[in-house]
Amino acid sequence: VFLPQVANVIPRGATVAVFKPVDGKSHDDGAFFVATGLLPRHRIVPPMMASDAVAVPDRAEWVVALTDPLDNPNYELVAKYPEGRLYKLRAAQ
Amino acid sequence: MTGFLAAIVALTLCGLLLSAIPYVRSLDVAARLAVAFAGGMLLASALMFALAALHGSWSRALLCGSLVPLAVVGIILFVRGRPALPVACRLWPVAFFLPIIITAIGVFTGRETCSDLIHFWGPKGIHFWIARTIDTDFLGYTFYFLMHPDYPPMLPLVYAWGATMAHHFSWWGAIALTPILLLATAAAFRGIAARAIGGPAANRQALLLASVLALAFEIGPVAGVGEPPIVLFVTIAVAALTFAPDDRGAMLLASLMLAAAAFTKVEGAAFAVVILAVFLVTRRRIAAPLLMAIVPAILLGGWFFFAKKHGLLDAYAAREHIHLRVLPEVFKGMLREASYGTYYLPWLALIAVMAFGAHNWRRAALPLLVTAGTTAAIVFFYLHSTDPSFWIASSATRVLLVPLASFAVATAAMSE
Numbered sequence: 001v002f003l004p005q006v007a008n009v010i011p012r013g014a015t016v017a018v019f020k021p022v023d024g025k026s027h028d029d030g031a032f033f034v035a036t037g038l039l040p041r042h043r044i045v046p047p048m049m050a051s052d053a054v055a056v057p058d059r060a061e062w063v064v065a066l067t068d069p070l071d072n073p074n075y076e077l078v079a080k081y082p083e084g085r086l087y088k089l090r091a092a093q
Numbered sequence: 094m095t096g097f098l099a100a101i102v103a104l105t106l107c108g109l110l111l112s113a114i115p116y117v118r119s120l121d122v123a124a125r126l127a128v129a130f131a132g133g134m135l136l137a138s139a140l141m142f143a144l145a146a147l148h149g150s151w152s153r154a155l156l157c158g159s160l161v162p163l164a165v166v167g168i169i170l171f172v173r174g175r176p177a178l179p180v181a182c183r184l185w186p187v188a189f190f191l192p193i194i195i196t197a198i199g200v201f202t203g204r205e206t207c208s209d210l211i212h213f214w215g216p217k218g219i220h221f222w223i224a225r226t227i228d229t230d231f232l233g234y235t236f237y238f239l240m241h242p243d244y245p246p247m248l249p250l251v252y253a254w255g256a257t258m259a260h261h262f263s264w265w266g267a268i269a270l271t272p273i274l275l276l277a278t279a280a281a282f283r284g285i286a287a288r289a290i291g292g293p294a295a296n297r298q299a300l301l302l303a304s305v306l307a308l309a310f311e312i313g314p315v316a317g318v319g320e321p322p323i324v325l326f327v328t329i330a331v332a333a334l335t336f337a338p339d340d341r342g343a344m345l346l347a348s349l350m351l352a353a354a355a356f357t358k359v360e361g362a363a364f365a366v367v368i369l370a371v372f373l374v375t376r377r378r379i380a381a382p383l384l385m386a387i388v389p390a391i392l393l394g395g396w397f398f399f400a401k402k403h404g405l406l407d408a409y410a411a412r413e414h415i416h417l418r419v420l421p422e423v424f425k426g427m428l429r430e431a432s433y434g435t436y437y438l439p440w441l442a443l444i445a446v447m448a449f450g451a452h453n454w455r456r457a458a459l460p461l462l463v464t465a466g467t468t469a470a471i472v473f474f475y476l477h478s479t480d481p482s483f484w485i486a487s488s489a490t491r492v493l494l495v496p497l498a499s500f501a502v503a504t505a506a507m508s509e
Contacts, residue, residue, distance in 0.1 A: 030212070036237065037216035040223050046236050 002083035003038040003064065009079065009086060010062050012041045017060035019047035024071025026050045031066060050075070063087040096259030097266035101134075101251055102273065103258075107160045108133025109167025111349070116333070116342025118174035124284020125171065127277035128346065131325050135353040136163065138250035139392060142227065142356075146399050150225040151257055188300050189279065192307035197272040200316045206268050207491070210317030213240045218252025219262045229403040242405035245396060247356040248319050267317040271310065274321035279303035281329050282502070289336035289456075290509035298505035301446060302328070305439040305501055306494070312433040313491045319358045320491045324498050326354040327364060331502045334368065335460050338376055348385040355393045359408055360470065364495055365389045367466035368459075375458050413477045423475045426482060430489035439497060443504040450508025460503035464496045471496070 003018070010016060018035035019027050026047040035044045042062075049060040050072065063075055066084040075087035108129035111117045117128055140159055141151060149155075199205040217240065220231040227250075232242035256262040283299035290298070306324065315321055330350035337343035351368065354361030369382040400406050433439055471492050475481045 030208075032236075033212040033216070033239070036231075037211060037219050040216070040219045043234075044236075 002081055006064055006086050007039050010042055014061045015043045015045050016062045017045050017047050017050040018064040020066040021068045021070045059089055061089050094263040094266040097255040097263035098269050100258035101255040104133030104137050105130040106164035107136050107167055109171040110163050112170035112174050114342040114345055116340050120284040123280040127281035130277045134251050137254050138247045141250045145227040192303040193272050193276045196275050196307045196310055199311050200268050200271050205311055205314040205316035207314050207318040214248055214318050217249035221249050221253035222256035232405050241408050243400035243407045243409050245356045271316040271321050274325050278325045278328050282332050285332040285336055286505050294509040302501040305442055309433055309439050309494055309497055315491055320494050323354050323357045323361055324494050326350040327495050328498045331460050331463055331499050335502055335506045344381055344385055348388045352389040352392045355389045360492055362393055363470040364467050368463050371459055371462040415476045416479050419481055423472055423481055426485035427489050431493055443500055447504045447507050453507050457503045457507035460499045460506055464499040468496045
């Protein structure tokens with residue numbers, strides 16, 4: 001229900017990290033592989049690609065946060081949905 | 094869901110081409126249709142793979158233009174062929190459909206869906222469909238290594254076929270294939286066994302096979318992943334070589350099913366090696382197993398070189414050593430999972446029938462040895478992990494379906 005909605009917002013080919021944040025941070029869960037089938041026109045990357053540990057050019061361009069909010073200043077909130085939130089990497093990055 | 098599912102089931106029409114094999118023509122109508130379904134999936138996926146390997150992309154027109162002529166020839170062959178055996182007992186379909194219906198209920202309530210469908214098999218099928226070819230960029234993407242980029246592509250290709258024809262991929266359609274494949278497995282087995290042990294006995298054994306597999310499918314769970322199709326291919330191959338070991342048509346059919354099994358799952362290749370070795374030992378014939386190995390070797394070899402060319406080699410190039418120290422852990426884990434949470438009910442049901450029936454050890458030698466050999470192959474695979482406990486817990490109930498299906502054939506071969 002959720003991912004097909006954000007699929008229409010995120011540009012095709014963009015890198016996207018999909019996960020349920022824990023304490024606002026990226027978290028490695030099974031959503032990553034599931035998203036490869038539900039967002040087939042985007043490049044799904046692991047949750048760690050939305051963390052500060054990753055160099056800026058390699059960071060996920062978009063984050064789909066399931067259920068809970070993401071607490072990462074590098075990303076700005078784009079939209080809220082009943083099932084989660086969509087974030088975009090800040091332009092200044 | 095309907096269009097996606099109908100497109101895949103319609104592959105039966107081009108699979109009717111297998112009616113050109115006299116042995117297949119001698120089976121009853123239900124068995125011929127079931128064999129045709131298996132053959133149709135093999136033909137379509139082989140064609141799609143060949144086009145991908147030749148840098149061609151798929152389209153509805155190209156795929157239909159290639160397969161419809163085969164279907165026309167197949168239908169002609171099917172209509173002309175007269176079944177050698179009538180349905181012997183009118184009541185058999187009533188009982189026969191019970192395990193299929195139970196499986197369908199399990200599938201459509203989501204209980205039998207395997208997570209690997211949404212993690213691996215489904216995404217591969219979707220990406221192949223969108224790319225209109227085998228999407229090597231997707232398979233080779235660094236972060237997707239857990240999908241095993243060189244894993245045999247038959248099921249994703251079948252999904253891509255369904256999506257190409259229906260213009261959409263259906264998750265429900267993918268899992269809805271499970272009861273259809275179970276029905277095909279039981280019908281094919283019944284027809285093949287009936288030639289040797291008679292209709293009523295084949296009905297009983299087919300019901301037993303369907304019941305045992307239905308239970309194991311439920312516990313697996315296996316909906317949407319590679320096990321239901323590989324069980325169909327394995328059952329046809331083992332049954333054909335058990336009940337008609339001297340028939341050249343049965344050998345050709347078995348060879349095609351071995352190719353399909355090897356093109357579906359990694360353990361399909363191990364199964365092919367085991368059954369050909371067992372055939373060599375039990376029949377003491379060298380040429381026949383070598384000839385039967387040709388089709389699987391061409392198809393799997395083609396896939397291997399395709400994967401190598403695109404830098405996708407993973408499982409087939411694994412260099413992990415065997416860790417014999419984990420052998421006790423592997424045995425314990427496999428024993429635990431083989432119980433299917435029902436105190437070994439599937440196995441005990443087969444053993445009980447075996448114990449109270451005739452004891453035709455000679456006829457049952459091939460499927461019994463295949464059961465032992467494929468089980469040993471599974472142990473061999475697990476020994477390549479330093480800590481196989483999670484691997485066993487997450488896969489053993491599914492990979493043990495190949496030995497279980499083979500054991501069910503052995504029960505029929507021995508008891509009747």
